Amino acid sequence: MENSKALRSWLDDLKLDHPLVIAGPCSAETEEQVLKIAHELKNSDVNYYRAGIWKPRTRPGNFEGVGALGLKWLQRVKEETGMKTATEVANAAHVKLALEHDIDLLWIGARSTVSPFIVQEIADALEGTDKIVLVKNPVNPDLSLWLGGIERLYTKNIKKLGVIHRGFSTYEKTKYRNIPEWQLAIELQNKFPDLPLICDPSHITGRRDMIFDVSQTALDLNFDGLMIETHIDPDNAWSDAAQQVTPDKLKQIMKDLIIRKETDEEAEYNTRLGNLRAQIDIIDNNLIETLSKRMKVSGDIGVLKKQKNVAVLQSKRWNEILGKMILEGEEKGLSEEFVLRIFKAIHQESINHQEKIING
């Protein structure tokens, strides 16, 4: 699959003057709940009304969705409010039912994207559809697997495609439910600049008080839209209560978000930007120069260690360096997380370099 302008034509055809918004409850619970939220969202920026009908839960015994019955409720939403509808599908049977109920947008969840068998089954069932199909990232940060999902759909002549970034699972405790790893989304944009890219801040944060900030970051990174879980009574939602917002809160978020343009043609802006970018170019060259010098010294240490038969990894020395650099970084306004990432990468490269020397 190659990038092409045609990939974003379904989005362009909507002629929106704001980011695409997909909102609605995590799960359809009752007909009344689904309709009540929908009516609250009717005259807002929401383009697609979402509701989970089949819910993949981490452990059995939790609410697993109302099933096909909920699709009828979504049909009523469309009839009564005019909003288009969206739901998650996870197998061929779901696809069949969703198409029979004229759901406008289907998405493949993170736990399905990890399995090429499931994605293929869904792609086969959707062959040639003119519905919009979005693929959430797999739970693990694997860009090829994510794009593989899109390619399986594309090969089945499904042309209204897009991706949803919902963050990645991690064993580490972080402030996020699923860490954003924005770098992956940036890489994806580099490969497929015209593939519509939606952010799901609800699953990234797992907490409603962080949704605005993550949404703003997404827009600053040129995302095309947002999927935000919205519930009339979030605290008493049957699933993912902590991350849902009320319809009023959603409207406020949409109002407060700043939408920035991709670039500006004004001459003074471009001159100043050009000057600053020239500075960045020089600094980047110096960084490479410095890193290469460091690697040469590391190589000399490797030669020395080889002569004396000493192990490559020296944890005590390494921890001293890390501690010092974190403090140094802090003084210079660099976050601990950033310093750790950079120096871990440098250390790994230094080890690889010495390994080659010692075993060469």
Ligand SMILES: O=C(O)C(=O)C[C@]1(C(=O)O)C=C[C@@H](O)C=C1
């Ligand atoms: O100090 C050493 O012994 C080195 O080999 C250098 C270095 C580094 O790159 O800073 C590399 C590997 C060791 O684990 C510790 C530090």
